[in-house]
Amino acid sequence: MSLGEFSVWRHIFFSFHFYSVVTAYVLKNITLSLPEGTSDHGSPGLLCTPTTWKDVVSFYLFNYIAHTATVMLKPGERSIDFAVTVIGSLFFPAIGLHRGVEALLSAAxxxxxxxxxxxxxxxxxxxxxxxxxxxxxxxxxxxxxxxxxxxxxxxxxxxxxxxxxxxxxxxxxxxxxxxxxxxxxxxxxxxxxxxxxxxxxxxxxxxxxxxxxxxxxxxxxxxxxxxxTYNFVKAVVAIVQMGYAIVTLFRSGGDQIQRYGFVAFGLTVAPYAVMSTVNLLGNLCRSDYxxxxxxxxxxxxxxxxxxxxxxxxxxxxxxxxxxxxxxxxxxxxxxxxxxxxxxxxxxxxxxxxxxxxxxxxxxxxxxxxxxxxxxxxxxxxxxxxxxxxxxxxxxxxxxxxxxxxxxxxxxxxxxSKIDTESxxxxxxxxxxxxxxxxxxxxxxxxxxxxxxxxxNTRSFFRWRFAKYFLTAFISLIPVVIVATMSHYAGGSTPQNKSQTWKIFVSQWLYTGIVSGLWLVLEQEARDANPSKLWYRSPFWRACIYIANASGAIGGYVCVGQMLVDYGSCVWFG
Incomplete structure (x- = not known):
């Protein structure tokens, strides 16, 4: 075969090899009827339609409520008490996070x-x-x-x-x-x-x-x-929720932050993602009783x-x-x-x-x-x-x-590690x-x-310091995530419209850390008191959580308003 003939066959071979790839990306112009208010927010490949109530409920369910399913169950804990703890974790992720830290330190x-x-x-x-x-x-x-x-x-x-x-x-x-x-x-x-x-x-x-x-x-x-029992279901749920939260955070890195700044609704998922991660590790260190x-x-x-x-x-x-x-x-x-x-x-x-x-x-x-x-x-x-x-x-x-x-x-x-004979x-x-x-x-x-x-009294202090320090330190990780992704930008939304969002979401994410840690300390102080007069029923515990959750409740409302303003978006290219 001559060199010229080989060159011809070479072009034919490569044209067959990439035939499927070329035909897979053939674009067509089609006409779709879209609801009024549909937009791409200036991002090619993004399609945002008006938000429905189902979209809002789905966002709450998969980005907040599902994360509370990873909260660890204490040994012998009654169902009603655990349900109240889940409610508390929904408003204050530090409550659920603290249980994961405690399980990690137990090393059972x-x-x-x-x-x-x-x-x-x-x-x-x-x-x-x-x-x-x-x-x-x-x-x-x-x-x-x-x-x-x-x-x-x-x-x-x-x-x-x-x-x-x-x-x-x-x-x-x-x-x-x-x-x-x-x-x-x-x-x-x-x-x-x-x-x-x-x-x-x-x-x-x-x-x-x-x-x-x-x-x-x-x-x-x-x-x-x-x-x-070893709770594999919670471990799987925690892994799935971690992945879903990462996708939500990734999607918030574009037009969301430009519009809403550091209070973008996609960034509010960060505390719950961190809580699920710690609870996943805690499940590996302690069984359920x-x-x-x-x-x-x-x-x-x-x-x-x-x-x-x-x-x-x-x-x-x-x-x-x-x-x-x-x-x-x-x-x-x-x-x-x-x-x-x-x-x-x-x-x-x-x-x-x-x-x-x-x-x-x-x-x-x-x-x-x-x-x-x-x-x-x-x-x-x-x-x-x-x-x-x-x-x-x-x-x-x-x-x-x-x-x-x-x-x-x-x-x-x-x-004890100390020589008992001495x-x-x-x-x-x-x-x-x-x-x-x-x-x-x-x-x-x-x-x-x-x-x-x-x-050893010093050992008591070290373990106590480690538990609360780790809980506080890990609770601050979402703050670092928000700061890194948003640089605390104010957003392009008019001030008269976004000011309320900034107040409530900031209170939810930042003040909620302090409130969550305080509620944990208060409950542990009650459990350490032998008097039954200090015992607080599940009903009153739930009331205390709700009474202190004004920031979280306001934050959830603000997230819903941002979802309605932004739309329900799908990436297609």
């Missing part, structure tokens, strides 16, 4: 033991004494400490009451071995507990610490396994002796040997060797102790434990009358009265203080602080 899926994994996820609870707990006649209570100010500590002109009028206030305090990894207790107010139980007065359930240790329960021979499970302790045994019944406990928590609490490092504290409660002839509750340790206490260097002298003192054989509980458990007026400190539960053995064998009280329950609150309660042990 990293542990192979079912019980430890459930404890880290917050799916196990134990029974503790409540603040209104009162002893019964003939009952012995370990780990009690008498807090009593010295004469020099009393206000000028006052002194201790005479021996014939000795009385003591009984205070049940929250212990550091009954709190979560973030440094406060989580009481069971709104969760479903597996099994059957009858809790006597003076007791309540609290979540066990994530590093608790377990032993086999001796009260039952049945084997109960912790049931959990339909209910929480009980674990036995000596306090549950105490409640059973009072007529309580508990069936369905999965294990028993390992506890320290008693007595294991002392006031070695605390000058105003006196350890009680043996504490017995009884009633006098008038039916009043009194306590009798064979000895109060008022001798000089010292530390035993080898074992690090508190060692007390066995010699009886002037307090030997003294009877103390138990005062009635103050009204609303407000101890504001009894700062200088003797206080009998009772732990809400006996010390637990906790897993730790003291007893838990030492560091300080006792009467403080307001909340800032500027007239109600006061007693707070007991311990020296670091298997629990």
């Amino acid at each position: 899926m990293l542990n192979r033991c079912d019980l430890t994994r459930a404890a880290r996820a917050g799916a196990l609870c134990m029974l503790v004494r409540s603040p209104d707990w009162r002893p019964t006649e003939g009952e012995e209570v370990p780990n009690a400490v008498l807090h009593q100010k010295s004469i020099s500590d009393h206000p000028e002109g006052t002194a201790r009451p005479p021996p014939s009028h000795h009385g003591v206030h009984l205070v049940t305090y929250t212990t550091p071995w009954s709190v979560s990894k973030f440094g406060w207790p989580v009481y069971v107010h709104r969760q479903i507990i597996y099994g059957t139980y009858n809790v006597p007065d003076g007791y309540q359930f609290v979540m066990i610490p994530p590093n608790a240790r377990f032993i086999k329960s001796e009260s039952t021979t049945e084997t109960i396994k912790v049931a959990s 339909a209910s929480i499970y009980m674990a036995e302790t000596s306090i549950m045994d105490e409640a059973r002796r009072r007529g309580g019944s508990f069936y369905g406990a999965i294990a028993r928590l390992e506890e320290e040997k008693v007595p294991s609490v002392c006031s070695c490092s605390y000058s105003c504290g006196e350890d009680i060797d043996r504490l017995e409660f009884s009633k006098d002839s008038g039916g009043n509750l009194i306590l009798r102790s064979s000895s109060f340790d008022t001798n000089e206490k010292h530390l035993e260097k080898d074992s690090g434990c508190c060692k007390t002298d066995s010699i009886s003192t002037s307090c030997s054989g003294r009877l103390w009358r138990i005062h009635d509980l103050p009204k609303k458990l407000n101890y504001a007026g009894i700062k200088h009265d003797p206080i009998l400190l009772i732990p809400n539960c006996n010390p637990l053995k906790l897993s 730790l003291p064998t007893r838990h030492k009280i560091q300080s006792v203080a009467l403080k307001p329950v909340a800032p500027f609150d007239k109600k006061h309660k007693w707070f007991v602080t311990f020296e670091p042990h298997t629990y």
Whole structure:
């Protein structure tokens, strides 16, 4: 074949090869009947028809409501409580985001033991004494400490009451071995507990610490396994919603921002996209638990002796040997060797102790434990009358009265990275203080602080800081997205028309972050309070969310107005 013939066949070959490509892009002029108001907003390939109510509903459904389907369910959470949380997340994405951050920090899926994994996820609870707990006649209570100010500590002109009028206030305090990894207790107010139980007065359930240790329960021979499920549906929904949100944000980068500036309706999807992403990661770190499970302790045994019944406990928590609490490092504290409660002839509750340790206490260097002298003192054989509980458990007026400190539960053995052999064998009280329950609150309660042990107070602070810092930091990511894409341009829409949009959408996106974090803190403070008076029903929670959602509601209305003004658009070329 000659070179000329090859050149001819080459042109024929390439014309066949691209035949389908050329014919696929053959353009035709056709005539379509379009509604009045149809526009391309100056962008070739964009077709925008007037917006209908179905278009507005679809935008709300796929860009806001669908994202709330990724909000994580807490272990044992009731459906009505979860529905209220979804409503809150619809107005304040930081509420749903916070749950994803909490699941990430729990790292529950990293542990192979079912019980430890459930404890880290917050799916196990134990029974503790409540603040209104009162002893019964003939009952012995370990780990009690008498807090009593010295004469020099009393206000000028006052002194201790005479021996014939000795009385003591009984205070049940929250212990550091009954709190979560973030440094406060989580009481069971709104969760479903597996099994059957009858809790006597003076007791309540609290979540066990994530590093608790377990032993086999001796009260039952049945084997109960912790049931959990991995929610693949939520993970898939989160992935789909992330992709849809990215498309919405991409489409807002053109004519939308030119017209509406930094409040363009497509940019309002950013907080919900970030929330879905974090919840997707949270679902990978924590399973779902339909209910929480009980674990036995000596306090549950105490409640059973009072007529309580508990069936369905999965294990028993390992506890320290008693007595294991002392006031070695605390000058105003006196350890009680043996504490017995009884009633006098008038039916009043009194306590009798064979000895109060008022001798000089010292530390035993080898074992690090508190060692007390066995010699009886002037307090030997003294009877103390138990005062009635103050009204609303407000101890504001009894700062200088003797206080009998009772732990809400006996010390637990906790897993720790610290060398436990180098730790003291007893838990030492560091300080006792009467403080307001909340800032500027007239109600006061007693707070007991311990020296670091298997629990670490610095660790509590680090985890708490990490949770709130991450929630706040991730909540600000949508602000960065909006700033990057819009450069905070004002838009070409007339000022008299867009001013209201800017006010409400800005309040929704920016002030909503602060409001969402505040509502999270407020709810966690209520869950950390043992009093049922602090419990807020789902109805009132929903009312609080709606009452604080003026910015979000106004933002949704503004988005609808922008959708009607802009039109329903389709890209075709």
